Amino acid sequence: MKQWLSVWQRNVLVWRKLALPSLVGNFGEPLLYLLALGYGLGAFVGKVQGMPYIVFLASGIVCASAMNAATLEGTYSAYVRMSVQQTWEGILVTPLGVRDVVLGELAWTATKALINAAPILLVAALLGAVHDWRALWVLPLAVVVGLTFGAMALVVTAFARGFDFFLYYATLVITPMFLLSGVFFPLHGMPEFVQRGAQFLPLTHAVEIVRPLMTGQPLSQVAWHLMVLAAYALGGFALAVWLFRKRLIT
Amino acid sequence: MNIEQHQLIVQVEDLCKRFGDRVVVDGVSFSVRRGECLGLLGPNGAGKTTLLRMLLGTAIPSAGRIEMLGRPVPSQAGAVRAHIGVVPQLDNLDPDFSVVENLYIYGRYFGLPRRKLEAQIPALLEFAALPERGAAKIGDLSGGMKRRLTLARALINDPQLLILDEPTTGLDPQARQLIWRRLRQLLTQGKTLMITTHYMEEAERLCDRVMVMDNGRILTTGSPADLIRAHIEPHVIEIYGPAAEAWLAREGRLAQRVECVGETVFCYAQDEKPLLQSLSGEKGLRFSHRPANLEDVFVKLTGRELGAAG
Numbered sequence: 001m002k003q004w005l006s007v008w009q010r011n012v013l014v015w016r017k018l019a020l021p022s023l024v025g026n027f028g029e030p031l032l033y034l035l036a037l038g039y040g041l042g043a044f045v046g047k048v049q050g051m052p053y054i055v056f057l058a059s060g061i062v063c064a065s066a067m068n069a070a071t072l073e074g075t076y077s078a079y080v081r082m083s084v085q086q087t088w089e090g091i092l093v094t095p096l097g098v099r100d101v102v103l104g105e106l107a108w109t110a111t112k113a114l115i116n117a118a119p120i121l122l123v124a125a126l127l128g129a130v131h132d133w134r135a136l137w138v139l140p141l142a143v144v145v146g147l148t149f150g151a152m153a154l155v156v157t158a159f160a161r162g163f164d165f166f167l168y169y170a171t172l173v174i175t176p177m178f179l180l181s182g183v184f185f186p187l188h189g190m191p192e193f194v195q196r197g198a199q200f201l202p203l204t205h206a207v208e209i210v211r212p213l214m215t216g217q218p219l220s221q222v223a224w225h226l227m228v229l230a231a232y233a234l235g236g237f238a239l240a241v242w243l244f245r246k247r248l249i250t
Numbered sequence: 251m252n253i254e255q256h257q258l259i260v261q262v263e264d265l266c267k268r269f270g271d272r273v274v275v276d277g278v279s280f281s282v283r284r285g286e287c288l289g290l291l292g293p294n295g296a297g298k299t300t301l302l303r304m305l306l307g308t309a310i311p312s313a314g315r316i317e318m319l320g321r322p323v324p325s326q327a328g329a330v331r332a333h334i335g336v337v338p339q340l341d342n343l344d345p346d347f348s349v350v351e352n353l354y355i356y357g358r359y360f361g362l363p364r365r366k367l368e369a370q371i372p373a374l375l376e377f378a379a380l381p382e383r384g385a386a387k388i389g390d391l392s393g394g395m396k397r398r399l400t401l402a403r404a405l406i407n408d409p410q411l412l413i414l415d416e417p418t419t420g421l422d423p424q425a426r427q428l429i430w431r432r433l434r435q436l437l438t439q440g441k442t443l444m445i446t447t448h449y450m451e452e453a454e455r456l457c458d459r460v461m462v463m464d465n466g467r468i469l470t471t472g473s474p475a476d477l478i479r480a481h482i483e484p485h486v487i488e489i490y491g492p493a494a495e496a497w498l499a500r501e502g503r504l505a506q507r508v509e510c511v512g513e514t515v516f517c518y519a520q521d522e523k524p525l526l527q528s529l530s531g532e533k534g535l536r537f538s539h540r541p542a543n544l545e546d547v548f549v550k551l552t553g554r555e556l557g558a559a560g
Contacts, residue, residue, distance in 0.1 A: 006358040013355065014346040086342035093306050093336040094359035094407075095328045250269070250309045 003096055007104020010087075012111070026072075026116045030065035031123060034058060037184070038127075049186055051215055058124035059211040060183030062117050062138060063145060067203055069116035070109040070146040071174055074153025075166045078105050082157065088248065098245045106150050106237060113146025114139065124214065131216030138210050145206045148229045151236025152202075158243035182207045202232045256320040257284050259411050259442045260305060265314035267300050267466075274300045276466035278314070284410075287433075287443040289457035291450070291548060297466040298446040299339060302413055305444075306331060319410060332360060335404030339415040341396045343388045343403070349375070350384040353403055360407040370406070377435075378402035379428065394425025401432060411442045418452060430455060450544035460544065462551055469551045474544050481550055482542035483507065485522035489515040493534030501528045509549055516549065518542070 015022060038054030048056040081087040088101055121138055124130050156169045180187075180194060181203035187195050198204045205225040212219045260282035267275040275297045282288050290298045303309035305318060307327025316323040318330045344352050353374055357367040375381045378398040383391070391399065397417065404412055417433070418426040426449075433456055437443060447453055453460050454474045462469045462477075470477060483506050489497065494515050502508055504524045505517035519525055522539060529537050 003359070003361050006355070006361070009358060010344070010355050013351065014344075017346065085345060086338075086340065087344055089338065090342040090344070090356070091359055092308055093331060093334070093338070094356070095332045095361065096359055097328055248308070250303070 004100035004103040004107070007091065007096065007101055008107045008111070011105070011108040015112075023115075023119070026065075026069055026112075027119050030061050030068075030116070030120050033064075034061045034120065034123065034127075038129075052129075054127065055129040055215055056186075056211075057184065058120075058127070058129035059138075059214040060181075060207055062120045062124065062142070062214070063181075063203060063206040063210050064178055064183050065120050066113035066117040066142040066145040067149045067174070067177070067206070070113040070149040071153045071170075073109045073112045074105070074150045075157055075160070075169065076163065078109075078154060078157050079160055079163065079166070081105075082248075092248060098248055099241050102154060102237065102241050102244055105154060106147060106240075109150025109153065110143045110146030113150070114142045117142035117145075121214075130214050134216070135214045137213050141206070141210055141213070144226070144229050144233070145202075147233040148202050148206070148236070151233045151240060154240040155236050155243060158240055158247055177201045177203045180204075182211075202229055205229055258282070258317075259284050259286075259319060260444070261315075261317040262305075263315040265301070265304065265316065266312045267297070267304060267309060268312045274466050275304070275311075278463075278466070278468055280461060280468065280471065282411075282442060282444060284442055285437070285440050286459065287437055287445065287457045289453040289460035290444065290446040290463060291448065291453055291460050291544070292446075292463035293448065293552070296463040298463055299415055301463075302415055302444070302446065305413065306334065306336065332407060333410045335407065335409035335412045337397075337400050337404050337412070337414040337417050339419070341400055343396060343400060345388045348385050348387060349380055349391070349399055352388065352399065353406055356403050357406045362407065367406070374402040374405060377405070377432065392425075394421050394428065397421060397425070397429060398432070401429065405436075409441070411444065412436065414443065414445045416446055416448070418447070418449065426452075450548065454544055462548055464552045470547070477547050478542050478544065482546045483518040483520050484542055485519045485525075485539065486542050486546055487517040487519070487522065487525050487529070487537055487539050489517065489529065489535055489537040491535035493532060497529070497532055497535060501525075504528060507550075509553075511549055511553075516546070518546070 034054070034057060038057045042053030042057070045053045047053070091101055092098065118139060121130070121135065125135070156166065160166060180198050181201050182198070183203070187198050187204070205228045209219065209222055209225050211217070258281050260280070262281065263279045265275055265278045266273070278301060290301070292298050300309055304311050305316060305323065307324035307330070310324055319333055321330050323330055344355065347355060350371055353371050354367050357370070372381070375384055378401065380395060380399060383395070388396065401417070418429050421429065430452065433443060443456070445452070445456065457474060459471065459473055460477065461471045470481070472480065490513055498508065498515055505519050507518040509516040509518070517525055526539060529535070
């Protein structure tokens with residue numbers, strides 16, 4: 001067994017103890033967005049890109065829920081393990097090094113993304129918002145989205161000196177991304193500069209793949225979208241390892 | 251030579267650590283033989299913890315050479331840490347897990363297989379004197395229990411060397427005694443121990459050799475008895491109370507040497523009788539007579555008490 005997997009395993013074992021409240025908490029919010037906006041707002045909006053609004057929205061919510069799960073795990077929860085509980089300090093005097101810890105934590109953020117996105121996908125399917133079996137590709141994509149946002153969150157955590165710091169990240173990065181990546185509405189109605197700016201947001205690229213997969217539309221530029229996600233994931237991982245090494249190995 | 255046979259467990263030469271302009275460890279050289287218990291004595295801020303972190307590869311030396319179990323550190327720190335057990339200054343047991351789960355997951359970090367760990371854990375619980383508490387949550391354990399569990403956790407990989415950073419700080423006397431008994435047990439099993447402490451009683455009881463550290467330097471090294479003999483007169487009289495200073499001005503010449511630390515006057519003497527005679531009639535002061543100990547060595551070398559902050 002690769003030794004970094006033991007860090008991942010630690011988090012899995014803890015999650016198993018608290019799985020039920022954690023599932024309800026993480027699953028409840030995106031479900032509310034989906035139902036309230038999908039039906040409530042959907043009644044006014046009518047069709048978007050030729051589909052009922054709830055069908056349009058469901059794919060966006062799946063992506064956003066993967067993003068939020070990985071972000072929460074990579075910021076607050078990872079920070080607790082690093083600073084409050086000193087769990088990492090205990091791990092770093094075993095044969096494991098900083099890279100193993102970051103890799104194990106990153107794998108766990110991706111796992112959480114999958115755990116949170118999968119039930120939303122299921123609910124979407126039950127509501128008739130999923131076109132065909134091709135939508136199962138969304139599951140591995142949720143893992144990729146988790147790696148992307150997990151890596152970014154860990155970079156933020158490497159700088160954090162307290163929980164307050166994460167509010168900046170949530171307000172300045174995650175919330176704009178949530179609103180401007182095509183989760184709730186198509187981007188082509190937005191001003192040109194917003195559309196161009198959205199191309200730098202990884203969530204935009206996640207939505208661009210997941211939406212056609214769930215709604216049965218033709219895929220386009222898959223390799224490009226995946227490359228953007230992978231670039232954020234790999235770049236974030238490398239940066240996080242470097243930053244945590246500077247912080248933890250004095 | 252492989253790690254299991256190396257006789258010099260720790261070898262350190264001219265080790266330095268600077269944080270910016272601040273020199274925390276300043277040219278330290280020493281070695282630790284297999285089976286030895288080495289005590290690292292010094293006030294807070296003396297550089298003990300930083301020194302230990304460098305041995306483990308979690309702090310990178312500014313200069314100098316470290317060899318642990320015959321291998322260079324930090325370049326091979328991971329491989330070396332596979333054979334070391336660590337009891338950190340502050341407990342970092344995993345609060346999300348029970349006692350048994352803590353031992354199990356810690357073993358996983360060492361890559362130990364599940365079956366091996368499950369076979370090993372009962373004996374470790376026994377060692378920690380927690381055989382009935384395997385399912386207990388960490389938050390429900392007393393300070394002493396947590397320390398014992400941390401010690402048991404450090405043994406999960408059957409280490410060659412145990413590094414203990416203030417293993418009994420903050421424990422009550424009974425809890426401390428139990429830890430000491432366990433550490434002696436480990437020494438009889440042939441384990442090598444490095445302990446930092448500012449309890450001189452702990453060092454005197456456990457350590458074959460102590461190094462006294464202050465301001466990042468090693469002031470002296472030797473067995474507790476040798477250090478006391480080399481540095482300190484055999485008799486010590488501690489005097490305190492409002493009249494102590496006046497007495498000292500009048501009769502202080504009866505002692506070979508006098509140290510004042512805080513409100514206490516320490517008189518060191520080859521012959522204690524004249525001092526005791528002079529003191530016995532005095533009012534307004536109290537005194538006690540005792541043999542010289544490591545604390546006296548420390549006070550003489552640094553002008554401070556062991557527990558005092560550096």
